[in-house]
Amino acid sequence: MTGRLPDTLPDDPEIRRLLDPYRLPDGRPLPLFEAVAHSRAALDDLRRATAACLGAPVLDARTREIAVLRVCARAGAETEWGIHVRMFAAEAGLDEAEIQATTEPREIFPWAAHDALVIRLADEIHDGSTVSDALWAALSEVYTAQQIVELLLVVTQYHKVACLTNALGLRPLDGLPRPSPAAARGID
Numbered sequence: 001m002t003g004r005l006p007d008t009l010p011d012d013p014e015i016r017r018l019l020d021p022y023r024l025p026d027g028r029p030l031p032l033f034e035a036v037a038h039s040r041a042a043l044d045d046l047r048r049a050t051a052a053c054l055g056a057p058v059l060d061a062r063t064r065e066i067a068v069l070r071v072c073a074r075a076g077a078e079t080e081w082g083i084h085v086r087m088f089a090a091e092a093g094l095d096e097a098e099i100q101a102t103t104e105p106r107e108i109f110p111w112a113a114h115d116a117l118v119i120r121l122a123d124e125i126h127d128g129s130t131v132s133d134a135l136w137a138a139l140s141e142v143y144t145a146q147q148i149v150e151l152l153l154v155v156t157q158y159h160k161v162a163c164l165t166n167a168l169g170l171r172p173l174d175g176l177p178r179p180s181p182a183a184a185r186g187i188d
Contacts, residue, residue, distance in 0.1 A: 003169035005035050018043060024086065024173075031079055031170045032161060049157045056150040065092035066115055067151060068158045069102035070122035073179055075162030082176030103179040114142050118151065125155050 009015060015037050022033035036042040056064060065088050072081035081103075089099055101109030106119045117139055124131050131139075131152075139148050172178055 003031070003035060003171065005038055005168060009034065009037050015040065015043070018047065022047075024083070024176075026175075028173065030083060031173065032165055032168070035168045035170060036164070046161075049160075053154045053157050056154065058144065058146050059150040059154065061088065061092040062094065063115075063118055063147075063151070064154050065089055065094060066098070066102065066118045067122050067154045069094075069099065070119050071126060071155055071158040072162050072165075073103040074122060074126040075159065075166065077162035077165040078172045078178055079170045079176075080158070080161055080165050081179055082172055085177040099177075100180070117142060121151060122155050125152075125159060 009019075019029060019033055019037055022030040024030065033043065033046060036046050053064065053068075065084060068084050069081060069089070072078075072084065085099055097109070098115075101111070102119075106116065106123065111119060117135070120135055121131065121139065124135055136148075139151070143151065
């Protein structure tokens with residue numbers, strides 16, 4: 001873990017056990033989980049919220065990951081963006097062009113209509129912490145109420161994750177994909 005907090009964790013076997021599932025495929029710990037482990041309450045909150053997002057029962061992995069990648073790109077959270085590209089983008093069926101498009105102005109890439117709504121949702125929440133009536137109406141034509149709630153959960157949770165990642169000064173991990181340099185500063 002590299003960032004603003006000490007690299008040493010509390011000497012607590014329970015904390016170490018709780019962190020075990022939160023690793024990259026190569027065994028490295030996920031930096032955000034390791035950082036928030038300095039507070040058991042914060043770690044428990046992050047674990048619950050992450051499980052709710054990744055296990056959203058009616059939201060498909062593709063929709064979830066487009067939302068996550070867009071939010072992280074908009075917030076300049078390179079570490080979390082790279083983790084999700086590495087761990088979930090292939091499972092979600094995202095190709096290289098789509099992954100890169102999450103880091104670019106939305107007008108550049110020809111997203112399918114339902115994917116474009118997810119991009120707009122992430123953008124509106126990032127920019128104004130709310131959803132316009134026009135976007136809500138468009139989402140309601142495509143998604144069920146349960147899907148919209150789960151989308152809101154994912155977007156707002158990963159907005160929080162991006163804020164934490166940035167505030168804690170967590171740096172991108174070697175070997176993980178990184179967004180373009182312009183995207184790393186956040187999409188304008």
